[in-house]
Amino acid sequence: MSTPTSPTIRGIARALRLPLALLLLMVVAATVATLIQPDERRQGRHLDPADTSAQGAKALAVLLAERGVTVHRVERVAEAAELATDDTTIVVTSSVRVGLEQLTTLAELPGDRVIVDPFPQDLPTLVPGVTVESGARPTSRLPGCSLPAATAAGTVFTGGVTFSAPEHGEGCYHADGEPTLVSIAEEGVRTVVLGDGEFMTNRRLAEDGNAALALNLLGARPNLIWLMPSPLDRPPPGEGGESFEDLIPAGVLWATLQLVIAVVFVALWRGRRLGPVVSEALPVVVRAAETVEGRGRLYRSRHAHDRAAAALRAGALGRITGRLGLNHDADPDAITQAIAVRTGRDPVQVAEVLHGPPPAGDAELVVLADQLDTVEREVRGS
Amino acid sequence: MALTGRTGLLALLGTIVVLFAPRPGLAVLVIEGLLLLAVVLDLCLAGSVRALRFTREGERLVRLGDSVTVDLIVANPGRRRVRGLLRDAWPPSAHPAPRLHPVDLPAGERRRVRTVLTPSRRGDREAVRVTVRSLGPLGLAARQGTHAVPWTVRVLPPFHSRRHLGAKLAKLRELQGSHPALIRGQGTEFDSLREYVIGDDIRSIDWRATARRSDVVVRTWRPERDRRVLIVLDTGRTSAARVGDIPRLDSAMDAALLLAALAARAGDRVDLLAYDRQVRTQVSGESRTTLLPALVNAMAPIEASLVEADAPGMTAAILARARRRCLLVLLTDLNPPALEEGLLTVLPELTARHLVLLAAVADPRIAELAAGRGGAEAVYDAASAERALADRQAITATLARRGVQVVDAPPETIAPALADAYLALKAAGRL
Secondary structure, X not given: OXXXXXXXXXXXXXXXXXXXXXXXXXXXXXXXXXXXXXXXXXXXXXXXXXXXOOOOOHHHHHHHXXXXXXXXXXXXXXXXXXHOOOOEEEEEOOHHHOOHHHHHHHHHOOOEEEEEOOOHHHHHHHOOOOEEEEEEEEEEEOOOOOOHHHHHHOOEEEEEXXXXXXOOEEEEEEEOOEEEEEEEEEOOEEEEEEOOOHHHOOOOOOOOOHHHHHHHXXXXXXXXXXXXXXXXXXXXXXXXXXXXXXXXXXXXXHHHHHHHHHHHHHHHHHHOOOOOOOOOOOOOOEEOOXXXXXXXXXXXXXXXXXXXXXXXXXXXXXXXXXXXXXXXXXXXXXXXHHHHHHHXXXXXXXXHHHHOOOOOOHHHHHHHHHHHHHHHHHHHHO | OEXXXXXXXXXXXXXXXXXXXXXXXHHHHHHHHHHHHHHHHHHHHOOOOOOOEEEEEEOOEEEOOXXXXXXXXXXXXXXXXXXXXXXXXXXXXXXEEOXXXXXXEOOOOEEEEXXXXXXOOXXXXXXXXXXXXXXOOOOOEEEEEEEEOXXXXXXXXXXXXXXXXXXXXXXXXXXXXXXXXXXXXXXXXXXXXXEOOOOOOHHHXXXXXXXXXXXXXXEEEEOOOOOEEEEEEXXXXXXXXXXXXXXXXXXXXXXXXXXXXXXXXXXXXXXXXXXXXXXXXXXXXXXXXXXXXXXXXXXXXXXXXXXXXXXXXXXXXXXXHOOOOXXXXXXXXXXXXXXXXXXXXXXXXXXXXXXXXXXXXXXXXXXXXXXXXXXXHHHHHHHHHHHHHHHHHHHHHHHHHOOEEEEEEOOOOHXXXXXXXXXXXHHOOOO
């Protein structure tokens, strides 16, 4: 008379066939899609000399190469340091990605420097004396200075931020009187700070004098080190030659893994129910007095003194007439008279309580209820 | 399958081993491998749950409030011992105890597992499933399986008003004239002639019969017998409302049972009909001895449904069942709008052929509210309660004018009040 209801292993396998097939299909589809897709990291990386998208700067790199400039695209400051000589130009397009220690290394490297859209906090290290003033809308601007590279190029699409130039420096492409390009020449080394590098991108290079300025700035030396800081460019190990992670014994990591496995086992132990959850259809719980209470609240919220008083009076009258042996719909005066005779109260007062005007407020209603009670009690007691 | 806490504990201890092992990676691999092996071994060596055979024995009926034992006999025809836990699952309102049973079943043997149910609700309670967790010898893992072993326990209405039955039967005996005090039977139907004994009422002497015999002969009366009583339970929405903590329907059932017990003793034929928009249950043609069991059995699974009762349909069902004149006891609520739109429209059809008695469970809470004083909130509630009471009185008066007798009493007294009303009708010979 008993029948097993648990699924057999074969049954489980059959039930899992379709979901497993779907899962496999999804994994395959995801793998193929990932393989087909081009490397996302390379796509649209701003001012990357290897990037051919509108954001990149491949066109500039090619032009430079045609003019005999060797372009070294590097991702680490250490690589840049290896290549840097007096005869190189270093371009930094996003200083924010360079770590603080490496920033110092970078600042100490020999050769010319072109810094595009610098992170304001990095400026004192990279180019002492230059600070960021305010923002400027990128647009075509006239050189307005005597820097040969700028005067030769003419109008250039510049903007981004404006700088305050030190006295020995020269500012060009002014926005609201502040330069967006600052060039400082010291001891044969030139450092150029640009508020925006948009003019060097593949999209803008052909406009105005953009190409000319870019070539003048970057092609001054035969070697160009284009620093595209990589997020993987970590600072070198600390003093002891070991990082924090190296100091943790390997056993701890593996023990953590073992702990996770133990937690999974405990979860499986606690999570397995002994049999199904039993549900039961329960009857609704409706209290019979709910409608009466609801009407009471409705009276209160609408301040229905008159209706409430009428109901209270009708109830009291019904009980009093019953006790007095009068007909329910007897003449009100007769009832009042009968009550006055029984209780010895003033008939006018009794009539006021039983048939008077409706109360004007909650307080009066409460008083009326008490008065009705008194009359009723007196009739009962007489 | 299921794991035990022991597996988790071993894995946890493994953490310490891994922490100090010279080659922790390998240690993790070895520990997991050993654990997996032990678990698989345990699963293979555990007794089969699928092979177990179950049968049930025990009671199928219980009064609400009482306990009932249901036995589960587990047979293990397999070759391995089954050791572990068994859960005999029942609906929550059946309150099974204990919830879990430890089992230890050697191969080829049977064991009895006893579950005590103390149901807290009327109706049928069906056994859900039996689940067994069979541990392996190492206690690391267990096989788990579920079996369906059907069994139904019917929870009958409690019939609390049984305690009033003695008093009401004494009253009935008084009516029948069989009271020890030799009071003249107050029934209205001529029963028999018998010899006068001292103490008999001299008014009951039958002079004509006395003249024919040498003895003084008295007439005895007995109450009318073999009348029909049809109890109609309204199972519509108004019966679902709770008075105190129990639905009106349950109080009505209690009253119906007392009335049925009394009427059966009085020699009347009692039938039952439960109706909302369809016939929910009916009992008819039961003999005096089988009537009460049949009634409680029929009433047990009925729950009030949240629909408006269909008065014309109910009338048709009543008229189809009660061809001869009978006492019609309607157990419903004195809900003015529901009655005005329902019963009152079809009442003439019923009163024309039958004697109609309407019994309603009043809510003592309303009287409590009506007496409330002391603040605006209480007084407004009191006014609302007065209004409800007035409505109830008005509908009672309307029904009385239409020839319907109304019994309106709170749940504690509805059963004796209804019995008294029945006895009064019987004494008056109105059945």
